[in-house]
Amino acid sequence: MMDIVAGLSSLSFESGLTDDEKKLLYLRARSARLTFCGCAHAAFVCQLLHSLRCSIKNYTGVPDSVASAEHGELAVGILGMGRLGKQLLVGLLQKTSINPSHIKISTRNPDSIEKSLPKEVECFFDNRRLAAWADVLFLCCLPSHLPKISRDLRCHLPKRCLVYSFTSAVPVTRLAQLLGHDFIIKPQYEFVPCDTEDLWLSCGHLTKALTDPFLIEASCPLSMKGGITLSLKWVCAVLYSLLNICTSASLGSSQTITLINGVFKEKCENHVQLDAHSFISSSVPLSDESFPWISLTDVQTKETPLLRFVSSSKSMQQCISAVYKSQLVKPLK
Missing domain, CATH: 3.40.50.720 (NAD(P)-binding Rossmann-like Domain)
Structure with missing residues (x-):
């Protein structure tokens, strides 16, 4: 059925705005x-x-x-x-x-x-x-x-x-x-100047927007588009949170690394293997000893071994991006 009001500027959202208000449409x-x-x-x-x-x-x-x-x-x-x-x-x-x-x-x-x-x-x-x-x-x-x-x-x-x-x-x-x-x-x-930021206006309904491959690609944390960025420290905090969950379950360091790598291996064929030195620079615990508890406050405010590793490893960045996009297209099982 044809929408008889489509294209009528007098019924658009912007029609009732003053010139000063239109400057805030961004x-x-x-x-x-x-x-x-x-x-x-x-x-x-x-x-x-x-x-x-x-x-x-x-x-x-x-x-x-x-x-x-x-x-x-x-x-x-x-x-x-x-x-x-x-x-x-x-x-x-x-x-x-x-x-x-x-x-x-x-x-x-x-x-x-x-x-x-x-x-x-x-x-x-x-x-x-x-x-x-x-x-x-x-x-x-x-x-x-x-x-x-x-x-x-x-x-x-x-x-x-x-x-x-x-x-x-x-x-x-x-x-x-x-x-x-x-x-x-x-x-x-953080917001940065961009000519394509209007692409986000198409996600008025989140249910529909979450099925849009273009928006999923644009929101990928390590390569965000459309005038918005997210610090790499956020990615590191997410990975350290996986480490802490294993620590709270009293798992040894060897099993912790195996399980974390397993989560990524499911969706990334060329997964870069993380190891204990990827997370900590101090002496690595024995295989049956748990990792120390990591303060995520410190992770998001200071430089960490993981930040240095992820920053320098394009393969790891590609793996994280692949897992993100794969999950948003179809949830992990």
């Missing part, structure tokens, strides 16, 4: 690319962690009947259900193989959104309960709400819980102080 593209990239990157992280947790579960032989938050599949918590929280949930459900029953939400108004959620996703208002349960906790709150939320979470976050913060204007060092927690990832997106 913010629409900026908002769209932040939302798409943020949700796509978060889904990528969750799928990597989920795949590793499943590998650990298989390696340790923990049966489903006794699997807990520490030994079972990845448990994902979303704190805050505004626009970003809702979009993030869409991304996790669409682009990961995480069971919806392993996703829980804490929001101030659970009754208002409960009917719109998949029935397997539990929604409530209890930040402490969510923190104590989750393996990954996404902070999708406003900066003004962060002090109170931090007081709720402080002392209730297990060391194994990875906090992934979307809260703007709060650096990872400050967040670590507020939470008393150093297992945190805070993506630092």
Whole structure:
């Protein structure tokens, strides 16, 4: 059926704007690319962690009947259900193989959104309960709400819980102080001049946008396009988080490296083998000893052995990119 109003400038969004307001139209593209990239990157992280947790579960032989938050599949918590929280949930459900029953939400108004959620996703208002349960906790709150939320979470976050913060204007060092927690990832997106930034305006509906190969390619963390970039330290923080998960499971360094390499080998034929020296420069632990716990706050603010390795290895960068694009096209299993 023909759209009889298509092409009518008087009905377009821009028609009612003043000249000064039209100068701010670029913010629409900026908002769209932040939302798409943020949700796509978060889904990528969750799928990597989920795949590793499943590998650990298989390696340790923990049966489903006794699997807990520490030994079972990845448990994902979303704190805050505004626009970003809702979009993030869409991304996790669409682009990961995480069971919806392993996703829980804490929001101030659970009754208002409960009917719109998949029935397997539990929604409530209890930040402490969510923190104590989750393996990954996404902070999708406003900066003004962060002090109170931090007081709720402080002392209730297990060391194994990875906090992934979307809260703007709060650096990872400050967040670590507020939470008393150093297992945190805070993506630092930067905007650069670009002639193709309008490509993000096509991702108004995230469900559809996440199936667009061009947008997936443009959002690849190591070769982002469309006027947005992401620090390589984010990639390193993601890889170090895999290391910490194995450490929290009391796995030896040899098995840790084998399992992490296995996650990438599934989707990258020419995978570059990581080893202990890729992660740490100090004396390597014995094969049956665990790696030391790595502060992700330090990883995102200082130079690390892994940053030097990934920066100098084009093959490793290509492997990470291949895994990212493969997962976004079809989730890892």
